[in-house]
Amino acid sequence: MLTKVHHVGIVVHSADEALKFYRDALGLPVTADQVIEDQGVRGILLQIGGSEIELLEPTRNDTGVARFLESRGEGMHHICFESDDVDKELEAARAKGIELIDEKPRPGLAGMVCFLHPKSNHGVLIEFATPIAGSH
Amino acid sequence: MGIGATHIDHIVIQSNDSAATAKLFADQYGIEIKRTMSRPGTRAHLEFAKLQEVIVEFAGPGEVQPYDEVKARLGGFVLAVDDIHAAVTSLRESGWDVGEPHPAVQPGALITGVRGRTNGVPLALIQYNARPLEENSQ
Numbered sequence: 001m002l003t004k005v006h007h008v009g010i011v012v013h014s015a016d017e018a019l020k021f022y023r024d025a026l027g028l029p030v031t032a033d034q035v036i037e038d039q040g041v042r043g044i045l046l047q048i049g050g051s052e053i054e055l056l057e058p059t060r061n062d063t064g065v066a067r068f069l070e071s072r073g074e075g076m077h078h079i080c081f082e083s084d085d086v087d088k089e090l091e092a093a094r095a096k097g098i099e100l101i102d103e104k105p106r107p108g109l110a111g112m113v114c115f116l117h118p119k120s121n122h123g124v125l126i127e128f129a130t131p132i133a134g135s136h
Numbered sequence: 137m138g139i140g141a142t143h144i145d146h147i148v149i150q151s152n153d154s155a156a157t158a159k160l161f162a163d164q165y166g167i168e169i170k171r172t173m174s175r176p177g178t179r180a181h182l183e184f185a186k187l188q189e190v191i192v193e194f195a196g197p198g199e200v201q202p203y204d205e206v207k208a209r210l211g212g213f214v215l216a217v218d219d220i221h222a223a224v225t226s227l228r229e230s231g232w233d234v235g236e237p238h239p240a241v242q243p244g245a246l247i248t249g250v251r252g253r254t255n256g257v258p259l260a261l262i263q264y265n266a267r268p269l270e271e272n273s274q
Contacts, residue, residue: 002165005190008147008213012255021254025230026215027138048215049143049189055255075256076210079147081165081187096164120164122157122208124149 002089006082006110006129007045007052011069015042015057022046022053032109041065043109054080054109078115080127086112089128105130139223141215145262146184146191150211154196157208158183167192174198175241212258220246220263237266 012018015033022028028046035042040063044055056077058066068077083089086105094100099117106113111131118125151157161167162185171184179198184191195211217223220237227234233251240247246266250259 002167002187004188005144005147005192008144008210010255010257018255021232025139025227025232026141028141048141051144051190053144073256076212079149079192079210081167093164098164122151122160122206124157124208124210126165 002081002083002128004082005051006080006127006131007054008076009054009056009078009080009125009127010075011056011058011065011077012074013057013069015044015055018055018057019044022055028053034109035059036109039063039065039108045109052110078125078127080110080113080129082110083128083130086114086128086130090114093128107132139215139226139261140218141223141261142218143189143216145189145214145216146193147213148193148195148211148258149208151194151196151206151208152203153200153206154181154183154194155200156206157196158185158194160206161185161192161194169194212260214247214260214262217261217263220248220261220266223261223263224248234261237261237263 023030028048030044031047032045040058040060042057042059045052056065058069093116098120101115101117110129113127113129116126158169162169167185169183169185173182175182181196181198183194224234232253235248237246237248240262245262245264247260247262
């Protein structure tokens with residue numbers, strides 16, 4: 001069951017520049033900041049209430065995030081819904097014939113995550129996440 | 137520093153057929169649509185879901201054409217703040233261009249937009265139970 005909006009993902013040219021707005025001007029605390037090598041991104045989570053804003057800066061040019069940035073420019077990239085069981089959500093999506101990007105959940109900044117293809121969502125990229133206990 | 141933002145109030149999903157997109161999210165993901173309305177003064181068709189504190193707003197035209205393909209995209213988000221006037225002042229002092237707060241569709245609420253330098257994200261601020269504008273100007 002999807003319980004809440006975990007975060008909205010924003011693709012940016014420079015995470016350091018974006019932090020000047022989201023962290024410094026808005027005053028949102030950074031809860032995670034790391035380079036995810038296999039995804040080719042630097043991801044930053046900033047907390048706001050019970051949700052977060054995720055800034056994504058590509059660290060190389062051969063990734064989906066880099067292609068998004070090149071073709072569309074900076075902007076909102078995806079919406080992530082939190083679930084207490086991402087495996088179950090993924091299986092339910094598969095059973096409904098929803099096109100998947102990730103065939104099984106994988107570790108991500110928000111915990112165990114998986115992405116569903118925009119083709120199955122009228123063009124909206126959707127992520128499911130189950131935070132890992134003890135993480136941020 | 138900061139603007140006293142308490143939570144994401146709502147996230148907008150723009151669609152050329154907002155009813156169809158809302159139905160898709162409901163059917164595929166069990167996201168319950170709680171409210172449907174036409175935006176006052178416009179013919180926009182809006183549908184709303186709420187997951188805890190965050191509203192997901194599906195927004196589209198009032199008259200839907202027979203589209204070959206329904207297309208939707210993330211259209212921005214709105215942050216709730218404790219004091220919209222203080223938030224506007226803070227952002228302006230930090231160099232951001234922010235509009236004047238004005239009455240929102242929601243009764244008793246004031247809303248305004250941040251104009252640019254938000255990394256391509258249409259972003260607004262809203263305060264519920266705001267003091268009336270004339271009171272603030274005194």
